[in-house]
Amino acid sequence: MNYDQYYNLCKAAYTKDVDPSEIQKFYTEPVKVYDHKFYGDEYNSLVRELSDCITSDFDNKLDCDDDGIMMKHNNIWKFHKQISSLCNIIVPYMEENRYGCHLYVDKIYIYRTLKLESRVSSYEWHYDNNPDEIVKTLIYLNDVNEKNSPYEFLKNTVSDQGILGQCTRKGTECWYPAPNNSRVGHLIEGLEKQGCVPQKVVGPMGTAVSFINNSVHRANPIIEGYRDVINIRVKPTMQPAPEYTNPMYTTSYEHSGVVNQNPVPAWKSKI
Numbered sequence: 001m002n003y004d005q006y007y008n009l010c011k012a013a014y015t016k017d018v019d020p021s022e023i024q025k026f027y028t029e030p031v032k033v034y035d036h037k038f039y040g041d042e043y044n045s046l047v048r049e050l051s052d053c054i055t056s057d058f059d060n061k062l063d064c065d066d067d068g069i070m071m072k073h074n075n076i077w078k079f080h081k082q083i084s085s086l087c088n089i090i091v092p093y094m095e096e097n098r099y100g101c102h103l104y105v106d107k108i109y110i111y112r113t114l115k116l117e118s119r120v121s122s123y124e125w126h127y128d129n130n131p132d133e134i135v136k137t138l139i140y141l142n143d144v145n146e147k148n149s150p151y152e153f154l155k156n157t158v159s160d161q162g163i164l165g166q167c168t169r170k171g172t173e174c175w176y177p178a179p180n181n182s183r184v185g186h187l188i189e190g191l192e193k194q195g196c197v198p199q200k201v202v203g204p205m206g207t208a209v210s211f212i213n214n215s216v217h218r219a220n221p222i223i224e225g226y227r228d229v230i231n232i233r234v235k236p237t238m239q240p241a242p243e244y245t246n247p248m249y250t251t252s253y254e255h256s257g258v259v260n261q262n263p264v265p266a267w268k269s270k271i
């Protein structure tokens with residue numbers, strides 16, 4: 001089964017009231033930016049708490065790996081309480097206002113972007129090439145301006161919405177490598193001529209950008225300062241998980257970023 005079919009089953013199985021006109025925009029409004037006040041006070045105090053812990057770990061090179069591209073946190077569950085509380089705020093919002101189905105968190109990354117000589121990896125224009133039904137929410141853990149590595153996405157000026165790359169991993173019925181390993185830097189000039197523009201997301205700590213993983217996007221290398229984020233990735237599930245996030249089914253850098261080809265096991269499988 002492909003993820004789009006599974007998502008339809010999940011929506012049919014979901015009994016909470018939703019606004020169908022909002023849910024219909026799932027694919028056509030793939031990138032949503034939320035300002036730091038959007039999720040309220042509890043969210044902001046959790047972000048601040050997490051930010052304090054993570055700044056200290058990265059500054060002291062504690063529980064992290066630096067591969068010269070990003071500084072990656074390798075012990076995210078020491079923040080289990082804050083992570084769970086944060087997910088308990090943002091995931092229900094996505095269930096009710098975006099997906100219209102149950103969700104669980106399958107992946108969390110906490111990282112700091114770095115200064116680079118040249119753009120590589122996620123600093124190049126790309127899409128992730130997991131199925132379109134996978135959404136990542138990136139929460140800034142410090143204030144981000146033009147100089148400290150804003151997230152950037154490509155936007156269509158007519159629709160004023162993000163644009164999606166050509167996904168080639170859709171599920172068990174369609175799964176093959178993306179052209180050019182889903183790097184699209186060579187297509188940007190043409191897309192700009194067709195009316196697309198790059199948009200950087202800047203804002204204070206707590207600013208969040210929530211995007212279908214196939215939105216065309218990139219990170220920017222640091223010019224000055226640093227940028228810490230927590231990246232929370234969700235997947236549809238027919239049956240609600242015992243909790244939104246749990247080390248039993250939420251992984252980090254220790255597992256590949258590629259989702260299970262089969263959407264059906266959902267949180268009952270580690271990948």
Ligand SMILES: [Fe+2]
Pocket residue numbers: 122126127128217
């Ligand atoms: Fe990416």
